[in-house]
Amino acid sequence: xxxxxxxxxxxxxxxxxxxLMARADTGKKNAALQYMAEAIEANRERLAEAxxxxxENGRANGLDAAMxxxxxLTPARIDTMIEGLRQVAALADPIGGITGMNYRPSGIxxxxxxxxxxxIGIIYExxxxxxxxxxxxxxxxxxxxxxxxxxxxxxxxxxxxxCIAEGLKRAxxxxxxxxxxxxxxxxxxxxxxxxxxxxxxxxxxxxxGLIERISREARVPxxxxxxxxxxxxxxxxxxxxKAINIALNAKTHRYGTCNTMETLLVDGAVAAELLPExxxxxxxxxxxxxxxxxxxxxxxxxxxxxxxxxxxEYLAPVLAxxxxxxxxxxxxxxxxxxxxxxxxxxxxNYTKARRFLREVxxxxxxVNASTRFADGFEYGLGxxxxxxxxxxxxRGPVGLEGLTSEKYVVLGDGHIRQ
Numbered sequence: 215x216x217x218x219x220x221x222x223x224x225x226x227x228x229x230x231x232x233x234l235m236a237r238a239d240t241g242k243k244n245a246a247l248q249y250m251a252e253a254i255e256a257n258r259e260r261l262a263e264a265x266x267x268x269x270e271n272g273r274a275n276g277l278d279a280a281m282x283x284x285x286x287l288t289p290a291r292i293d294t295m296i297e298g299l300r301q302v303a304a305l306a307d308p309i310g311g312i313t314g315m316n317y318r319p320s321g322i323x324x325x326x327x328x329x330x331x332x333x334i335g336i337i338y339e340x341x342x343x344x345x346x347x348x349x350x351x352x353x354x355x356x357x358x359x360x361x362x363x364x365x366x367x368x369x370x371x372x373x374x375x376x377c378i379a380e381g382l383k384r385a386x387x388x389x390x391x392x393x394x395x396x397x398x399x400x401x402x403x404x405x406x407x408x409x410x411x412x413x414x415x416x417x418x419x420x421x422x423g424l425i426e427r428i429s430r431e432a433r434v435p436x437x438x439x440x441x442x443x444x445x446x447x448x449x450x451x452x453x454x455x456k457a458i459n460i461a462l463n464a465k466t467h468r469y470g471t472c473n474t475m476e477t478l479l480v481d482g483a484v485a486a487e488l489l490p491e492x493x494x495x496x497x498x499x500x501x502x503x504x505x506x507x508x509x510x511x512x513x514x515x516x517x518x519x520x521x522x523x524x525x526x527e528y529l530a531p532v533l534a535x536x537x538x539x540x541x542x543x544x545x546x547x548x549x550x551x552x553x554x555x556x557x558x559x560x561x562x563n564y565t566k567a568r569r570f571l572r573e574v575x576x577x578x579x580x581v582n583a584s585t586r587f588a589d590g591f592e593y594g595l596g597x598x599x600x601x602x603x604x605x606x607x608x609r610g611p612v613g614l615e616g617l618t619s620e621k622y623v624v625l626g627d628g629h630i631r632q
Contacts, residue, residue, distance in 0.1 A: 215397055221405035224360055225412025227390040228333045232358035235391050236330050240307040242385050243354055247303040250381030251296045254346070257377055258292055264373035265342065272366050280470030280529045284340035285367055295346045295374075298591055302350040305595075308614050309356045312623060320632075323625040328618050330356035332414035335406045336599065337362045337428060339420035342370035347590075348417075349378050349392045351599050355617040358391045360413065362406060364420070365398035372396070407432040417600045417612070422527070437612060439577075439603040441527040442472030443553040444585045447544040447570070449561035450483035456582055457484075457560045461492055463584040464558070466499045470529050472601060473556050473578075473588040477524060477534045479544045482508070485537045489513055501531045508537040524551045541566050545573050552576055554603040556588035577603050577610040 254261065265287040272282055308328045315325035334357050336348045345361055352359035363371040375394035382389045395402050407416050407428055416436045418428045425438050446464050448457045464475035480488060485508065493513040496503055503509075503516035504523050510516050516535065523534040524547070538544045548557050558580035559570040567581045578588040588611065590598020595613030602608045608616035 215399070217397060217399050217401040218405055220397065221395075221402055221409065222412070224393050224395065225333070225406075225409050228358040228360050228393060229412050231388040231390040232330065232332045234388050235353070235356050235358050236309075236332075238356065238387060240309075242387055243307065243356075244303040246353060246381045246385035246387050247299045247350055248381075249384040250346070250350070250378055251299040251303075253377035253380040254292065254296050254299070254374070257373070258289075261287055261292060261370065261373050261377075264369040267369045268342075268367050275366070277366060281340050281366070283468070283470045285342070285370070287342055287370060291343055294591070295343050298347060299350050301591070301594075302354050302614075305354065305614060307354065308618050315625075320629060321626070322629050325623055326620040327623045328615075329621055331617055331619055332357060333412060334359045334599075334617065335362070335413045335416045335434065336360070337403055337406065337416065337418045337420065337424070339364040339424065340367055341419075342367045342374055344419060345371050345374045345394065346378070348599055351595075351612075351614055351617055353382075353387075353391060355614045357617055358388075358393075360393050360395065360406060362395040362402060368398055403428070404431065407434055407436075410434050419600045437600060437602050437604065437608055437616070439472070439553065439555055439601050441553045442474065442555040442601075443477065443525060443527050443551060444473060444475050444555055444588075445477045445479055445548050445552060445557045446475045446585060447479040447538075447541075447548070447557075447559045448481060448484065448488055449541065449544075449559055449563065449566055450481040451563040451566065452481075452484065452488075452560040453562055453582075454488065457488055458491060458495070460558070460560050460582070460584050461488075462495055462499075464586055465496070465501060465533050466531075467584070467586045469531050471586070472527075473585050474529070475533070475558075475585050476526065476528055477536065477547075477551065479536055479538050479547060480509075481541075481544070482537050482539050485509075486512060489535070489537075496533060499531070501533050503533055503535055505535040506537060509535045527553070541569060545570065548574055548576075555601065556580065556585045558583060558585050577601065 311328045338344045379389045418425045489512045504519040505516040554576045556578040557576045590611035598611040
């Protein structure tokens with residue numbers, strides 16, 4: 215296969231499809247999403263077989279536990295894929311909405327219309343459910359998309375792609391509106407991110423190395439986050455039960471996700487009360503603890519943390535713990551080491567909660583909730599295309615609106631400028 219020619223052909227088809235999708239009515243888009251859900255439901259066995267093949271290949275090739283976890287399509291994850299499609303179908307269609315119409319002194323009316331971005335290239339690793347999430351959001355927001363999954367998930371992604379194509383065909387929409395790259399050649403990524411004539415934006419989802427490479431080499435705008443160094447701060451006025459439950463859930467619910475807590479901060483006033491119980495619970499869960507000097511004094515089994523631990527995304531059962539003296543020190547630590555993804559405070563003090571929300575500079579900031587909620591599905595977006603820690607255009611979980619832009623519209627009645 216000539217990768218360059220193949221990718222250009224995909225780009226040309228996507229550009230043509232994007233023009234059709236931009237004018238597709240809401241009913242057709244919703245029908246396509248429902249048909250996709252039906253196709254996935256009807257092909258559960260096929261999806262499971264394809265995924266098993268990828269998992270067996272992954273184990274043979276030495277994939278680590280976090281990657282295998284992301285790769286696996288459990289029945290529950292297939293259920294979530296189906297529910298995500300139906301949720302996106304139920305969401306309001308943002309395309310064509312006009313806002314802010316105002317009369318100007320000249321007599322013209324000026325406002326803004328929400329429009330698709332065009333063609334979105336998405337590059338991701340391991341998780342085949344991303345194929346459905348990306349397809350559904352791009353479809354509903356009137357975009358065409360080119361999806362390049364990791365080689366480790368090639369069979370799963372092709373099986374999912376067949377269900378997507380069936381849904382598009384049944385709804386009378388172009389099957390080329392969602393194209394999954396069929397080659398595992400890495401040159402395909404380099405080509406995809408350097409085709410501004412065919413691709414309007416790139417969304418990378420994967421490890422820090424992948425995202426850094428794409429950000430460095432892309433000739434197309436990129437929506438991204440590099441890593442998820444997420445914090446939970448247990449304040450001196452935290453409810454004990456809430457603090458324990460949130461700190462455990464944020465770390466142990468799943469280890470290999472970008473919204474998993476990597477550093478736990480505990481106010482010194484309650485450290486002796488909370489850390490022994492938490493330490494035992496983490497020990498029972500198999501979590502390795504790395505703590506500051508004060509933490510190690512309370513938790514003898516914890517290893518001494520290094521400076522590097524405060525800025526590391528483990529994606530594994532490893533947790534850094536630091537005891538701080540008050541809210542100011544907690545906020546300073548977070549703003550220094552956080553990747554601006556998701557950070558949370560546990561407190562019953564309204565004033566402290568408000569300060570935390572205002573002063574922590576992250577794309578999601580939470581009060582009395584686990585960082586694991588930082589997810590498009592949990593936020594009511596139906597699904598997410600990714601999470602952005604950038605501050606321009608889209609920030610946080612990127613759903614339908616993040617995949618659109620606005621253009622000015624002007625209404626006149628023969629007006630000319632004097």
